[in-house]
Amino acid sequence: xxxxxxxLESLELKYAKLRVRRPGLERRLLNSLGEAGQQIPVIVVxxxxxxxxxxxxxxxxxxxxxxxxxxVVKASVWEMPAVEALVRVYQMASGAGWNVVExxxxxxxxxxxxxxxxxxxxxxxxxxxxxxxxxxxxxxxxPETVLEGVRTGKIGAYTAxxxxxxxxxxxxxxxxxxxxxxxxxxxxxxxxxxxxxYYGSAxxxxxxxxxxxxxxxxxxxxxxRQEAGGLSGPVESRCLKNLELMGNIxxxxxxxLPEAAGxxxxxxxxxxxxxxxxxxxxxxRLLDKTAAAIFAAAAVPGGEAAHAG
Numbered sequence: 477x478x479x480x481x482x483x484l485e486s487l488e489l490k491y492a493k494l495r496v497r498r499p500g501l502e503r504r505l506l507n508s509l510g511e512a513g514q515q516i517p518v519i520v521v522x523x524x525x526x527x528x529x530x531x532x533x534x535x536x537x538x539x540x541x542x543x544x545x546x547x548v549v550k551a552s553v554w555e556m557p558a559v560e561a562l563v564r565v566y567q568m569a570s571g572a573g574w575n576v577v578e579x580x581x582x583x584x585x586x587x588x589x590x591x592x593x594x595x596x597x598x599x600x601x602x603x604x605x606x607x608x609x610x611x612x613x614x615x616x617x618x619p620e621t622v623l624e625g626v627r628t629g630k631i632g633a634y635t636a637x638x639x640x641x642x643x644x645x646x647x648x649x650x651x652x653x654x655x656x657x658x659x660x661x662x663x664x665x666x667x668x669x670x671x672x673x674y675y676g677s678a679x680x681x682x683x684x685x686x687x688x689x690x691x692x693x694x695x696x697x698x699x700x701r702q703e704a705g706g707l708s709g710p711v712e713s714r715c716l717k718n719l720e721l722m723g724n725i726x727x728x729x730x731x732x733l734p735e736a737a738g739x740x741x742x743x744x745x746x747x748x749x750x751x752x753x754x755x756x757x758x759x760x761r762l763l764d765k766t767a768a769a770i771f772a773a774a775a776v777p778g779g780e781a782a783h784a785g
Contacts, residue, residue, distance in 0.1 A: 479517050481548045484541060488523055491562065492535040494581040497629040506540040514541065517550040521561050529553070532561040559591040563600045570745050571601075572736070575633035577626050580615035583608050602741075617641060619648050621655040631658055634728075635665040639672045650675070650687060657690045666721060667694050 518534025529551065531538055541549055554561050566574065566582060574582070586597045587608070598608040614637060615623065622640050625631030631640070635658075644651040654675075658668055671690050674697075675683050686693045702713060737745040 479550060479552045482520070482529060482551045482553075484538070484546060484549050486528055487518075487520065487538055487549065487551075488528060488530045489535055489538065490530050491532065491558070491585070493627065494562075494585060495535060495578055496575065496627055496633070498536075499629055502536055502540065505536055506543060509537070509540050510544055514546075514550050517552045519554060519561065519565065520551045521554050521556060521558050530558050532558065533565045559586060559589070562586070566601055570742060572745050572748055576611065576637055577615065577618075577623070577633045580611040583611045584615050587612060614641065618644055619652045619655065621652040621659075625655055625659045628659075630662070631655065632665055635668050639665070639668045643672050643675065646676075650683070653687050654690065657687075661691050663690070663694070666717065670694065670697060 514537060516534075516537070518537055519532045520529040521532060522528075523530050532554065534551075538549060554564070556564070562582065562585065571579065583597055583601075586592050586600075587594055592600065594608045594612070595605050597603075598605045601608070618636060618641060622631060622636050622644065626633055626636050640651055640655065643654065654668075654671060657663070663671070671686065671693070674686055674693070678686065698713075733749070736742070737749050
């Protein structure tokens with residue numbers, strides 16, 4: 477596997493469709509490449525035509541270099557078939573950095589592309605046959621509008637799989653209509669959850685009105701919540717939302733961490749995740765200290781809250 481410089485125009489981004497866009501990361505990468513130049517080579521294999529190469533890993537670096545009007549790219553040339561290189565890249569990362577939809581796209585490419593069976597894909601990716609079938613079923617059940625929203629970074633993978641997947645299986649056409657509104661308006665995961673929950677309980681007329689103007693529906697729902705809960709303003713409302721979101725994220729991590737780093741063979745994943753966990757603990761301790769002081773003062777007769785006047 478040699479590292480060399482290749483003309484940017486010789487690269488084919490055939491498999492860029494397997495990874496999602498991350499606008500924030502792409503902006504930081506563009507700034508970094510502009511200041512320090514390319515430090516990490518992209519991974520390529522030989523293309524169908526002489527002098528052409530297919531990018532396996534490093535699509536965002538290639539896109540950033542093109543924006544910077546660069547002529548060449550540092551590349552590590554792997555001498556193997558493209559599908560073999562895709563598997564190798566996934567194996568090297570132990571799946572870290574791939575969300576569930578990206579894994580579904582990878583499985584689809586390997587299995588539906590005819591390179592291997594579901595059993596072979598599971599063996600090569602070090603996953604079970606059920607895992608492979610589940611990832612395949614996921615991307616085949618989601619409408620293309622949702623998948624394109626995920627690919628462009630306008631719909632989160634969590635939102636797609638947690639909320640829109642069951643919606644799509646119930647009514648694919650209505651799910652596509654909602655996905656178009658999510659992309660257009662930038663609704664957050666919690667807002668999409670509220671829309672999907674309402675759709676499941678509403679009659680046909682209510683569903684139609686919600687899909688025609690989901691933004692208006694969310695505003696009405698928020699106003700109703702504030703009135704019912706007696707919230708004093710947007711700051712209190714935002715705190716309540718964020719606390720509930722933090723609880724949901726914590727529950728999701730409780731379920732996902734064992735799969736990501738729980739086995740004896742996943743020490744690399746644990747090493748990568750541990751610093752993020754330590755930072756999260758430090759921030760939670762700060763929040764815990766702040767919340768304890770606030771709620772303790774409010775609960776003690778004669779405390780600070782009692783003397784505020």
